[in-house]
Amino acid sequence: MSTIVNRRDLAFFLYEVFGLEQMLGQGDYAEFDRETIEAVLDTAEQIATERFEPLAAALDADEPRFVDGAVEMMPEIKPALDAFSEAGLIAAGFDAEVGGMQLPFVAQHAMSGMFTCANNAATNYLFLTTANANMLNTCASEELKARFLPPMLEGRWYGTMCLSETQAGSSLADIRTTATPRGDGTYAVAGSKMWISGGEQPMSENIVHMVLARTPDAPPGVRGISLFLVPKYRVDDAGNVGEKNHIALAGLNHKMGQRGTTNCLLEFGDGGESIGWLVGRENEGLKNMFHMMNEARIGVGLGAVMCGLGGYLYSLKYAQERLQGRPASDKSPESPQVPIIRHADVRRMLLAQKAWVEGGQALIYYCGTLQDRERLAGDDDTRDQLNLLLELLTPVAKSWPSEYCLEANKLAIQVLGGYGYTRDYPVERYYRDNRLNHIHEGTWGIQGLDILGRKVRLAGGAALELLAAEMQPTLEVARGSDTLSAHADALAAAWQQVQQTVAAVAGCEDRERALANATSFLDGFGHVIVSWLWLRQALVAEAALAENNKDTAFYEGKLKACRYFFRYELPVAITRLALVETLDDTCLTIEPTQFTG
Amino acid sequence: MDKILVGLKRVVDYNVRIRVKTDGSGVETDGVKMSINPFDEIALEEALRIRERGEASEVVVFSIGPSDAQQQLRTGLAMGADRAILVEAADAVDPLSAAKVITKLIEAESPELVILGKQAIDNDNNQTGQMVAALWDRPQATFASKVELADGKATVTREVDAGLETIEVDLPAVVTTDLRLNEPRYVKLPDIMKAKKKPLDTTPIADFGVAPDDAFEVSEYAPPPQRSKGVMVEDTAALVAALKDKGLI
Numbered sequence: 001m002s003t004i005v006n007r008r009d010l011a012f013f014l015y016e017v018f019g020l021e022q023m024l025g026q027g028d029y030a031e032f033d034r035e036t037i038e039a040v041l042d043t044a045e046q047i048a049t050e051r052f053e054p055l056a057a058a059l060d061a062d063e064p065r066f067v068d069g070a071v072e073m074m075p076e077i078k079p080a081l082d083a084f085s086e087a088g089l090i091a092a093g094f095d096a097e098v099g100g101m102q103l104p105f106v107a108q109h110a111m112s113g114m115f116t117c118a119n120n121a122a123t124n125y126l127f128l129t130t131a132n133a134n135m136l137n138t139c140a141s142e143e144l145k146a147r148f149l150p151p152m153l154e155g156r157w158y159g160t161m162c163l164s165e166t167q168a169g170s171s172l173a174d175i176r177t178t179a180t181p182r183g184d185g186t187y188a189v190a191g192s193k194m195w196i197s198g199g200e201q202p203m204s205e206n207i208v209h210m211v212l213a214r215t216p217d218a219p220p221g222v223r224g225i226s227l228f229l230v231p232k233y234r235v236d237d238a239g240n241v242g243e244k245n246h247i248a249l250a251g252l253n254h255k256m257g258q259r260g261t262t263n264c265l266l267e268f269g270d271g272g273e274s275i276g277w278l279v280g281r282e283n284e285g286l287k288n289m290f291h292m293m294n295e296a297r298i299g300v301g302l303g304a305v306m307c308g309l310g311g312y313l314y315s316l317k318y319a320q321e322r323l324q325g326r327p328a329s330d331k332s333p334e335s336p337q338v339p340i341i342r343h344a345d346v347r348r349m350l351l352a353q354k355a356w357v358e359g360g361q362a363l364i365y366y367c368g369t370l371q372d373r374e375r376l377a378g379d380d381d382t383r384d385q386l387n388l389l390l391e392l393l394t395p396v397a398k399s400w401p402s403e404y405c406l407e408a409n410k411l412a413i414q415v416l417g418g419y420g421y422t423r424d425y426p427v428e429r430y431y432r433d434n435r436l437n438h439i440h441e442g443t444w445g446i447q448g449l450d451i452l453g454r455k456v457r458l459a460g461g462a463a464l465e466l467l468a469a470e471m472q473p474t475l476e477v478a479r480g481s482d483t484l485s486a487h488a489d490a491l492a493a494a495w496q497q498v499q500q501t502v503a504a505v506a507g508c509e510d511r512e513r514a515l516a517n518a519t520s521f522l523d524g525f526g527h528v529i530v531s532w533l534w535l536r537q538a539l540v541a542e543a544a545l546a547e548n549n550k551d552t553a554f555y556e557g558k559l560k561a562c563r564y565f566f567r568y569e570l571p572v573a574i575t576r577l578a579l580v581e582t583l584d585d586t587c588l589t590i591e592p593t594q595f596t597g
Numbered sequence: 598m599d600k601i602l603v604g605l606k607r608v609v610d611y612n613v614r615i616r617v618k619t620d621g622s623g624v625e626t627d628g629v630k631m632s633i634n635p636f637d638e639i640a641l642e643e644a645l646r647i648r649e650r651g652e653a654s655e656v657v658v659f660s661i662g663p664s665d666a667q668q669q670l671r672t673g674l675a676m677g678a679d680r681a682i683l684v685e686a687a688d689a690v691d692p693l694s695a696a697k698v699i700t701k702l703i704e705a706e707s708p709e710l711v712i713l714g715k716q717a718i719d720n721d722n723n724q725t726g727q728m729v730a731a732l733w734d735r736p737q738a739t740f741a742s743k744v745e746l747a748d749g750k751a752t753v754t755r756e757v758d759a760g761l762e763t764i765e766v767d768l769p770a771v772v773t774t775d776l777r778l779n780e781p782r783y784v785k786l787p788d789i790m791k792a793k794k795k796p797l798d799t800t801p802i803a804d805f806g807v808a809p810d811d812a813f814e815v816s817e818y819a820p821p822p823q824r825s826k827g828v829m830v831e832d833t834a835a836l837v838a839a840l841k842d843k844g845l846i
């Protein structure tokens with residue numbers, strides 16, 4: 001069995017739980033049916049398996065190097081990336097009019113997930129390009145689009161996102177990079193950008209940087225930030241690549257994981273002008289960036305889930321093969337050693353991974369389904385509502401997998417014992433790769449502030465009500481089930497706790513105290529949503545088992561994992577949310593001097 | 598040349614660990630990933646390259662198998678074949694029956710070149726191509742690792758036990774492919790959409806008047822025996838003795 005995807009489970013999510021088929025054959029998805037979706041996934045799986053996965057360990061060991069102001073890296077990566085681009089995968093989600101295939105979001109997530117699982121570091125170059133092209137397509141002028149979009153969608157030019165600076169990471173209000181009008185509609189961009197993934201690499205013919213900068217008379221703070229497109233090489237009106245645009249690579253960061261993705265300190269305006277174009281309007285840079293950031297954050301969550309999945313599938317395979325010890329009931333040294341999956345504690349670790357990783361997939365595919373419903377919606381009201389719901393869920397989709405699928409990676413290492421701690425097995429790499437996801441695209445702490453400080457109160461709390469309405473049908477059906485009604489009651493009680501906690505926080509005048517435990521809230525809130533999604537999966541499994549006896553082991557596994565989640569996980573979340581409700585100030589009030597005395 | 602005919606068999610994907618059904622009636626295919634036989638994929642790739650070089654104008658793919666084999670034909674169309682024919686057969690088809698069906702297809706289509714895989718990775722028979730050539734009464738060039746066409750002839754490099762052998766055959770002919778002939782392309786997403794609109798005709802195998810070969814009978818499927826535990830021997834003499842004991846030398 002593949003260790004980068006479980007196609008049986010993927011089909012379960014896409015068709016049985018989230019009803020993708022019912023969305024096909026209409027609107028933007030008129031050309032699709034289940035067979036075409038499966039054909040797309042087949043191609044993706046084939047390329048990921050044959051071209052990406054075999055290079056993952058080598059790329060991790062052979063990190064790109066900084067040599068004379070440029071990057072040297074494994075030459076084998078570029079042909080793999082080309083196979084992805086040539087198959088049309090960069091453009092897959094885009095509208096037909098710009099050369100895309102209008103692939104549904106949920107299928108895009110399924111497709112790109114296989115690549116992340118196969119080789120996270122290599123894949124980043126491509127997904128950054130897609131994200132960048134997406135922003136260009138949404139916000140830029142027709143003229144800029146005509147010049148930059150085609151070579152990016154073809155995978156000849158790659159893209160980056162340049163937000164962070166050394167003194168401005170979480171706080172983008174403090175960026176210093178400047179953009180000065182040159183009088184001909186273009187700008188000279190100058191300043192240094194830190195942490196830029198793919199900021200320099202030897203693979204693409206050009207690199208298109210999306211840069212946040214300030215114009216000379218911009219207001220201070222986030223209202224004075226604009227977005228610029230600045231290419232590594234200048235591009236003439238005919239789209240030809242010309243001379244260098246004075247962007248210097250000042251250094252590479254040496255990272256814990258995702259080592260094959262270059263991470264760069266870039267100097268714009270080094271020894272000459274870095275000429276750029278304004279994207280969208282002046283001072284609306286952050287707004288435009290955030291429009292894309294929601295998608296990017298769901299993408300981060302997806303990446304975290306896929307690191308988790310890789311570790312889960314690998315450790316599951318290992319546990320079935322590794323012989324060690326004997327069951328507690330038979331300690332005789334004469335009897336053969338058993339596969340470690342016979343030990344309850346190993347099963348606990350595998351079941352925990354399954355519960356988090358498949359719960360995380362449900363969360364991401366659910367978000368994908370909402371994105372699809374939004375794309376197909378006939379009226380603005382529906383679209384606005386779905387958008388509101390996605391706004392609420394985005395910090396959860398980003399952070400919950402970053403936390404719990406990282407925990408899953410920890411257990412994957414544990415299942416392999418000493419071998420898991422060595423570089424001869426991929427599980428420690430999955431852990432290192434996954435560790436980034438809580439940090440970039442807004443740290444866990446920033447996501448916590450976002451959800452509790454802003455999102456739960458969006459539109460007067462309407463977002464929370466929309467989510468409750470989405471959960472309602474599951475609760476109703478589950479209440480009619482002998483085996484699942486207790487879970488329905490537990491979920492209803494958990495939701496009650498969410499509402500109480502939100503009310504307590506809203507009633508607290510002291511903002512700092514109200515938000516002191518925001519990250520804990522996000523953590524618990526995520527668990528409540530995932531337990532709902534487990535209940536949803538369990539209902540599908542129960543119905544399938546009642547209907548016929550095909551795939552019984554698969555469906556019974558779903559029921560077991562649901563039970564695990566409700567017994568081992570949800571209670572912890574409720575305790576956590578109850579603590580947040582008390583507006584506990586332990587963390588807030590410990591003074592810096594009290595840490596060491 | 599006008600036309601190339603290529604066979605695509607639906608088989609269990611080469612990455613799947615094969616499991617025999619508990620009743621021994623066959624191999625488990627329920628919920629198992631199915632793909633185009635890898636040798637057939639190479640056959641199609643070769644045909645497409647010949648067409649892309651302008652040396653042929655049409656590539657027709659066919660499959661003899663269950664209605665689900667449409668998936669593999671659609672993949673073939675997405676790779677670039679022009680049209681597809683499914684000969685629908687619910688039960689497994691033995692090599693001679695397959696060869697008879699293919700000969701009928703050849704009569705109907707009159708291709709100048711028929712490219713088949715040297716074997717299918719399900720039963721590894723390695724017979725169909727040879728049988729087709731005999732029934733059709735045309736030359737065959739099996740185990741091809743290189744194919745060149747000129748002046749109504751095909752020059753084919755063959756992988757044989759002793760190394761490589763190059764032969765020339767008059768067209769029309771049957772070529773069967775070996776692994777090193779080429780590296781098949783990946784399907785491109787836009788071509789998946791185009792493939793939906795390409796013609797795919799289905800005919801039941803009964804219409805070909807081919808009765809399954811009764812010389813061919815499946816008695817039972819069984820997994821290979823589990824490897825038994827090895828034994829350590831003291832020295833070479835003991836090894837020789839042990840091998841003799843087992844009647845191996």
Ligand SMILES: Cc1cc2nc3c(=O)[nH]c(=O)nc-3n(C[C@H](O)[C@H](O)[C@H](O)COP(=O)(O)OP(=O)(O)OC[C@H]3O[C@@H](n4cnc5c(N)ncnc54)[C@H](O)[C@@H]3O)c2cc1C
Nearest residue numbers: 161162163164169170195196197439440441442443445446
């Ligand atoms: C491998 C990697 C790739 C990256 N790729 C890119 C890229 O391509 N483009 C790009 O622009 N950036 C990129 N980044 C930058 C990334 O987005 C920042 O590192 C991140 O936003 C955090 O900023 P910082 O590192 O300055 O940490 P800081 O902002 O200094 O944060 C340090 C800690 O303080 C906490 N904190 C900060 N402010 C607050 C607050 N107001 N309330 C509560 N807690 C707070 C944070 O949660 C964090 O735990 C990348 C980073 C890494 C490590």
